[in-house]
Amino acid sequence: MKLKVYADRMSQPSRAVLIFCKVNGIDFEEIKVEISKRQQSSPEFQAINPFKKLPAIVDGRFKLFESHAILIYLVSAFPGVADHWYPADISRRAKIHSVLDWHHMNLRRGAATFVLNTVLAPILGLPLNQQAAAEAENILISSLSKIENIWLKGNGRYLLGGLQPSIADLSLVCEIMQLELLDEKDRDRILGPHKKVQQWIESTRNATRPHFDEVHNVLYKLKMKLRDAGMDSRIKTGLTSKM
């Protein structure tokens, strides 16, 4: 039975898993679960992930959620994935775990909370929380600065001085990509000072072409809609109520 990937391309960990499968030629079926329609709360999906979060996979009778755990499982369960994604060498593998663990309470917490409370909340019918946005911005900027100065230290193009991307690069870059949805000025202020981060995003995009842009297309389209809507607040109201 073909691997099933339950995903919403608007969710950054969903995108990481989808891109990984496509880049590595893993045969899978993408099953759309739309967060904006609260489909992750359906009884059918809760039977797969009782925590109602995306992405999740079903491989035969085996069910799994949490994107980092999924990426590691896919490397081990599907033959032919190149070693650089999740090296067999225990020291290199340990460093990748270290980055992935750090991701949760730093970059992910900052980026996801900031974008939710500046752009996405109205689309999802949630209130904007300005204090949460301000706190998240601090975590986000501090996280980007730590990626720039610590994780991207060295001459490699990728995290930990890597010459080729690992699952950590893919996971963290997909997280940052949601900043595409921000107002241009906000995005420049936050990402602008981090030159190595910008080069690393481009390297990861290039290494996973054409799947990277194909899977992120939903984000680019929403960005255009938000930009057009921003020119007229009446359109914006119409847009947010329809999305």
Add this chain to the structure above:
Amino acid sequence: MKLKVYADRMSQPSRAVLIFCKVNGIDFEEIKVEISKRQQSSPEFQAINPFKKLPAIVDGRFKLFESHAILIYLVSAFPGVADHWYPADISRRAKIHSVLDWHHMNLRRGAATFVLNTVLAPILGLPLNQQAAAEAENILISSLSKIENIWLKGNGRYLLGGLQPSIADLSLVCEIMQLELLDEKDRDRILGPHKKVQQWIESTRNATRPHFDEVHNVLYKLKMKLRDAGMDSRIKTGLTSKM
């Protein structure tokens, strides 16, 4: 060269790593880094972990931080660790990764933030943030309820229906143990309704005797001090300024 573990027994991930080493007969040197004295910000420690967090290890020339990554590395790098701690079977291993990933933004976020903002902040010379405490309490109670009803589902004594503990059991139980520091009433209100969680803590304590209580002793001592101090606010003020 002997493995070096940089730890503060007041830090729950430090305790998990120390107990793991002791239970598995890993020969190591414990190097105390006291958070209350801000020793994690010293240039010497920053050379080991630029993120200034505990625990961290140095194994020969190899440096590593993030407790989950450390636990996984130790299983792989030191012979003789029983399989149940981190099974070789890829499906069982994947489920353990899933619990560990979930831990960060749920149980850890709730428990650590709640205890900091109800008990530890004054000891560390930080202000108490009541709003953060209230938000953290919600996350903590929701996390305990999910452990009770989802992760501890089934007849096993441990997470995921396990008959023996894994690194996820040890990591999550050490996180919950910090609730020992709470006022008895708060602790009962939060932990009381979660009977399976209470049994699981006892099972994990029993499976890792006598190291579990030996490493947690610092917590039990502080609990006594806090309780004594609670009887007289003048003593409490003296206590918090000295610790």
